[in-house]
Every structure is written in structure tokens, then in C-alpha cells.
Amino acid sequence: MKERAIPSPVTERNAARVPVVEIIDRSTLGGGQKTVLWLTQGLSGDPHVEIRIACGAGGLMWRSFEAGAAGAHDILLRRVPSPLSLVRLHRLLKTRRVGVVHTHGGIAGLWGRLAARFAGVPVIVHTLHGIHYLHDRNPLARAAGIALERFLGRFTYRTIYVSASDLASCRKHRLSPEDGALLIPNAVPAPDAARASSAAEAFGVPEGSFVIGCIARMDPVKAHPVLFEAFGSISSLHSHARLVLVGGGPLEAEYRRLVERLGLTERVRFLGFVPDGPALLNAMDVVVLPSLWEGMSLSLLEAMAAERPIVASRIGGIVDLVEDRVSALLVEPGDAVALAEALDQMIRSPDLGARLAAAARASFLRHHRIETMIAQVRDVYVGGLRRAGRL
Numbered sequence: 353m354k355e356r357a358i359p360s361p362v363t364e365r366n367a368a369r370v371p372v373v374e375i376i377d378r379s380t381l382g383g384g385q386k387t388v389l390w391l392t393q394g395l396s397g398d399p400h401v402e403i404r405i406a407c408g409a410g411g412l413m414w415r416s417f418e419a420g421a422a423g424a425h426d427i428l429l430r431r432v433p434s435p436l437s438l439v440r441l442h443r444l445l446k447t448r449r450v451g452v453v454h455t456h457g458g459i460a461g462l463w464g465r466l467a468a469r470f471a472g473v474p475v476i477v478h479t480l481h482g483i484h485y486l487h488d489r490n491p492l493a494r495a496a497g498i499a500l501e502r503f504l505g506r507f508t509y510r511t512i513y514v515s516a517s518d519l520a521s522c523r524k525h526r527l528s529p530e531d532g533a534l535l536i537p538n539a540v541p542a543p544d545a546a547r548a549s550s551a552a553e554a555f556g557v558p559e560g561s562f563v564i565g566c567i568a569r570m571d572p573v574k575a576h577p578v579l580f581e582a583f584g585s586i587s588s589l590h591s592h593a594r595l596v597l598v599g600g601g602p603l604e605a606e607y608r609r610l611v612e613r614l615g616l617t618e619r620v621r622f623l624g625f626v627p628d629g630p631a632l633l634n635a636m637d638v639v640v641l642p643s644l645w646e647g648m649s650l651s652l653l654e655a656m657a658a659e660r661p662i663v664a665s666r667i668g669g670i671v672d673l674v675e676d677r678v679s680a681l682l683v684e685p686g687d688a689v690a691l692a693e694a695l696d697q698m699i700r701s702p703d704l705g706a707r708l709a710a711a712a713r714a715s716f717l718r719h720h721r722i723e724t725m726i727a728q729v730r731d732v733y734v735g736g737l738r739r740a741g742r743l
Contacts (some may be wrong), residue, residue, distance in 0.1 A: 368401040370451035370742050373734055374570055375431045377457060379411030381625050383650040384456040389567035394726035400743060401733055406441060410626055416702040429463050445471035445558050451742045454731050457481055465504050475736035479512040482523055482647025501527045509736045514538045515648040517668030538648040539725035543630055543658045554635035554737045555621050561594045562699055566634035567651035570601030575642040581688035584614050590699050600624045633658040638698045644685045656716040661705030663694045666673045
């Protein structure tokens with residue numbers, strides 16, 4: 353596919369700005385892609401840096417990338433990328449005299465950092481949106497992931513960890529040099545309160561329904577079957593309870609069959625990928641995330657920002673966001689009985705949910721404003737460029 357880019361207007365100010373390329377594998381709808389878009393939008397008027405994006409085109413985020421960046425470059429990176437993609441990426445970095453490469457996720461983090469190294473890019477930054485290989489059941493795969501990150505860390509100016517739990521894992525496994533590891537917690541934009549809608553209007557459920565919402569891709573790590581088992585338990589106690597699933601993935605067809613076998617078809621709504629999932633939050637009575645592990649969940653951050661009650665797993669990345677019985681109800685991962693009990697508490701005690709949601713919203717405002725995250729990442733770019741003599 354031919355490379356596509358949207359040029360920014362040539363002005364004296366633009367000519368002085370240093371190109372920064374955000375690299376991610378695909379333009380599908382995901383947490384890493386959202387972060388790339390928010391960084392791009394937040395730095396669009398910056399006097400020092402000009403943001404470009406390199407990733408595979410065709411996903412739900414591609415048009416937003418085109419609209420927000422100085423250039424959106426169609427360069428698809430797979431686990432084993434084509435030589436042509438690597439040549440295109442190298443050419444982009446060389447011809448644009450790129451000052452900073454910022455890679456996101458494992459695939460882009462590998463090939464993007466190597467391409468930046470060979471192209472002589474002076475500042476290489478990487479964000480780990482969760483350390484996936486540490487959760488691999490295969491010890492050889494875990495060891496390989498650790499060894500590879502240690503190697504790449506030798507020429508990475510800063511590695512950004514999105515949660516305190518991930519930073520602690522970094523130090524435990526010595527993934528990054530001590531002076532190269534940096535905590536910048538995930539953040540999301542504050543929601544638009546005007547987008548509120550009723551559950552019946554948003555999801556097509558009966559008036560008066562109690563809506564349990566889960567916003568997550570359909571992947572084994574998100575543990576949807578545990579949620580289905582828990583929901584099956586409480587649906588017999590609360591006939592007005594409904595489960596709404598936002599997100600898709602390769603397991604969607606299998607999960608639909610599972611819901612049918614459990615006799616829950618009439619009470620469960622599969623919405624698939626929704627471009628603006630946060631717009632639905634105000635129509636949810638509680639947000640649930642039964643994940644087995646997380647880096648730092650953007651869907652929970654969005655729920656906190658929207659002041660929605662939360663039930664989630666007690667795991668790293670989530671305990672960095674909320675505190676059990678202070679700003680959420682937390683249960684052990686994989687425990688369907690405990691999850692059902694927590695959801696039952698939320699249904700029976702609206703006051704409890706309101707109190708927890710208010711505390712979660714206050715924590716979001718203190719620690720996870722998108723403006724703070726963008727400013728911290730910008731400081732990394734500018735500090736690296738000054739150190740390299742490009743500013």
C-alpha cells in the first residue's frame with residue numbers, strides 16, 4: 353500500500369519545529385492508539401515539536417490520526433514485518449531528520465526502536481502499555497522478553513511505565529537502566545457531561561434496567577467468561593439486571609455461544625467496537641472489569657472520570673487506580689463468586705456505589721488529568737532534544 357501523509361502548512365514556525373514520530377503497529381481502536389491520538393492533539397500547537405504518526409492504515413483510528421497529526425504514514429508493523437515496511441520506516445526517519453521516535457507497545461517497540469537506532473535518531477522513547485511477556489505461561493518466552501527489553505533499553509533515552517506496578521516490575525526484572533525508567537501514569541480526557549443518555553436509549557434495554565457495563569476487547573486476559581458466570585448468578589436474583597459489553601475481538605463469536613448456553617442471551621448485549629465508548633458510560637449503573645492483569649486500564653480511568661461505580665479485579669495496574677471499598681469494590685481475579693457478590697452489593701446499595709464513584713472521580717482529578725500526562729511526555733521530548741543539541 354502506498355504511503356499516505358497529510359502535510360502540515362509550511363510556515364516559518366513549522367520549519368523550526370523538530371519532527372517527532374509516534375510509532376504504533378496498527379490504527380485499530382485500542383488504549384495505546386488512544387494515547388497516541390491524545391498526545392498528537394495535545395502537542396499540535398507546540399512551538400518545539402511537530403508530531404507525525406507511523407502505523408498501519410485502515411483501522412478505526414486512522415482518520416483521526418490523519419486529522420490530528422502533521423503527517424500520518426501508512427507503515428504496517430507486524431511481529432515479522434515485511435522488509436518494505438522497515439525500508440519505508442527507515443526512509444521516513446532519515447528524510448524527515450526526525451529528532452524523537454516514540455514507540456508504543458511490543459511490536460512497534462522492537463522494530464521502531466531498531467529502525468530509529470539505524471537511522472541515527474538522537475532521542476528514542478518507548479512506552480510500555482502493560483508488560484505482556486511477564487504474564488506469559490511459557491518461561492522461555494518470559495525470559496526472551498526480559499532479555500530483549502534489556503537490550504533495547506541500552507539505547508532508549510527514556511522508557512515510560514504507565515503504572516507504579518509496572519515500574520516496580522521493571523525494577524524487579526531490571527528491564528531498563530535506573531536513570532532511563534520513568535513513571536507517567538495513564539490519563540484520559542474529562543468526559544462531556546452533555547453526552548448522557550438513558551440506558552433504554554443507549555442500549556435498547558427495558559426502562560428501569562440496572563446496567564452492568566464492561567468496556568474491554570474480547571481477549572482471554574479480560575476474563576469475560578468469569579463475568580458471564582457471575583452475571584448468571586445475580587441475574588436470577590435481580591430480574592432487572594442487564595449486561596452490556598462494549599468491545600470486540602477474535603473471541604466474540606465464542607462468547608456469544610457461551611452466553612447462549614448459559615441462557616443469558618436476552619439479558620446480555622454485545623455492542624462490538626464503539627468509536628466513542630466513553631459516551632455510553634453515563635447510561636451504565638456500574639462498570640466492571642474482571643481482567644487477569646492490566647497495565648493501567650483506560651476504560652476504568654474513563655469510568656472514574658465519568659463518576660461511575662466500579663467493580664474490578666485486585667491486580668497491579670488497577671490497585672494503582674482505585675482502593676477497595678474507598679473508590680471501588682475489588683475482588684480476586686478469576687473469582688466469579690466474589691465478583692457476583694460485589695455486583696450484588698452495587699445493585700442493592702445505590703448509596704455505596706455513589707460514594708465510591710465520587711471518591712474515584714476525585715482521585716482521577718488529582719492524578720490522571722490528560723493535560724498533566726501530555727506535559728510530562730513533552731518534557732521528555734524537549735529534555736532529550738536539548739541533551740542531543742537539537743533545541
